[in-house]
Amino acid sequence: MSILIYWGYSLAWKIIRLLPEKRAYDLADRFADYLYAKNGRGVTRLRSNYMQINKRIEPVELEFMTNQGVRSYLRYWCDTFRFPGWSRERILETTAVTNENFLRDPIAEKRGCIVALPHAGNWDHAGAYFCSSGIPLTTVAERLKPEKLFRKFLEYRTRMGMEVLSLDSRSMAVLSQRLRAGKLVALVADRDLSKSGIPVNFFDAKASMPAGPALLAISTGADLITAYVKYTKSGIHIKFEESIAVPTHGTTGEKAAAMTQVIADRFAKNIAADPVDWHMLQRIWIDGENKNE
Numbered sequence: 001m002s003i004l005i006y007w008g009y010s011l012a013w014k015i016i017r018l019l020p021e022k023r024a025y026d027l028a029d030r031f032a033d034y035l036y037a038k039n040g041r042g043v044t045r046l047r048s049n050y051m052q053i054n055k056r057i058e059p060v061e062l063e064f065m066t067n068q069g070v071r072s073y074l075r076y077w078c079d080t081f082r083f084p085g086w087s088r089e090r091i092l093e094t095t096a097v098t099n100e101n102f103l104r105d106p107i108a109e110k111r112g113c114i115v116a117l118p119h120a121g122n123w124d125h126a127g128a129y130f131c132s133s134g135i136p137l138t139t140v141a142e143r144l145k146p147e148k149l150f151r152k153f154l155e156y157r158t159r160m161g162m163e164v165l166s167l168d169s170r171s172m173a174v175l176s177q178r179l180r181a182g183k184l185v186a187l188v189a190d191r192d193l194s195k196s197g198i199p200v201n202f203f204d205a206k207a208s209m210p211a212g213p214a215l216l217a218i219s220t221g222a223d224l225i226t227a228y229v230k231y232t233k234s235g236i237h238i239k240f241e242e243s244i245a246v247p248t249h250g251t252t253g254e255k256a257a258a259m260t261q262v263i264a265d266r267f268a269k270n271i272a273a274d275p276v277d278w279h280m281l282q283r284i285w286i287d288g289e290n291k292n293e
Contacts, residue, residue, distance in 0.1 A: 016081035025078055032074035036067045042281035043070060049280050052203050053272060068276040072121075072231060076279060079122050084159065088132045094235025095129040102225045102240040103184070107135055110182030112222030115240075116213040118190035118267045120278045121229030124157065125236050127186055131161030137184040138163040140171050142193055167193065172212065179222040189213050190267055191284055198257050199286075200264040203272075206286045207264070214259035218246055226263055228270035230277045241266055 016024050036043055047066045051057065057065070106113040117123060127137055141153060141164050157164045163178075165171040175185050189210050192198075197208035217224035223243040229236050244262050247255045271278045 012077075012081050016078060017085050021082070024082060025075065028074040028078040029071055032071040033067065035074075036070045045283065046070065046073075046279075046281050049278075049284060050275060052205060052285060053275055065276055069279070072277050073279045073281065075231065076122050079125060080156070083124065083128070084156070086128075091125070091128050091132045094232075095125065096232065096235070096237045097129075097240070098238070099240040099242070100238075102223075102242055103130070103227075104135070106223040106243070107182065107184055112179035112182050112220060113184050114179065114213050114216050114222050114224045115184070115186045115227050116189040116224065116263050117186065117227040117229060118271065118278060119188055119280055120271070120274070121231050121236050123186075123188060123229055124160065126227070126229045126238050127157070127162050128160040129236075129238070130184065135184050136161050136163065137186050138165065138175060138178045139186045139188075140165045140167045140175070142167050172216070175212075175216055176220055179216060179220040185216065185222070187213050189263060190280065191282060198260040200261050202264045202285070203268055207284050208286060209260050209264055211256050211260065213263065214244075214256035215252070217244070217259065218252055218255055224259065226266045228267070228274070230274045239270065 016027075019027070043066065046069050047062065050062060050065050050069065103113055103115065117126075127139065130137055139157070139162055141157070154164050165174055179185055187210070189212070192208040192210045194210065196211060198211045198214070200207050200209050202209075213224055216222065225243050226241045228239045230239075231237075244259050247258050250258070
């Protein structure tokens with residue numbers, strides 16, 4: 001099965017790039033509609049997550065949102081398969097940014113900067129934008145199966161100019177080194193993949209989010225900012241929000257918990273405003289037991 005998955009992704013990477021652009025994205029929409037109609041595990045989870053965002057949503061509106069959410073998710077994959085053919089000029093021209101100074105100022109002043117963002121829009125496009133504009137970044141990636149597929153994604157992001165670390169016990173030390181050197185670290189931070197996440201209140205329910213962004217800010221002194229990436233007609237829009245201050249009192253754990261709650265609150269505000277671009281097809285809230293599907 002893992003070999004079939006690898007060859008499926010590999011073929012898509014080759015074929016989707018060869019299609020005319022409009023045809024490729026029309027095909028992505030049609031496949032999204034097929035997956036929505038099939039109503040598999042990921043679509044069911046996406047619908048459930050949207051219900052948590054707005055518990056009073058009407059059934060017809062919920063179904064429309066879910067269908068549009070699956071389309072947005074497939075747009076991300078179509079982008080991924082076509083992205084190697086994009087020029088630096090296109091990457092820059094298709095990216096709009098609000099409050100870019102919140103990222104560029106700490107980098108220019110060699111303080112280091114951590115960007116925490118959720119699985120929304122195309123975060124690879126956002127990373128490529130900063131690499132293309134002279135600010136290379138370091139990030140971490142969940143280890144995928146099969147290993148060949150994981151290596152393919154590492155190569156894909158490395159070609160954009162990113163330094164990609166495997167998510168393991170050594171990654172925090174490397175991230176700390178980069179931040180102390182005044183570099184940029186970007187971390188997708190709306191879903192905890194470890195057993196040591198921080199409990200947060202997220203859309204009036206208990207969730208667990210990674211402690212890494214806050215702990216890195218506390219230990220290195222780097223700025224910790226948040227971002228939300230949403231799709232536009234021709235590309236993406238990145239909205240940055242200001243640095244989260246490290247509390248002056250409390251233990252390291254208490255400080256990290258307070259800062260992570262701020263991250264969760266900002267994510268919730270932006271997701272509520274643009275929910276269909278939030279591609280969360282896995283469990284995020286804790287329903288009786290702390291586990292991720």
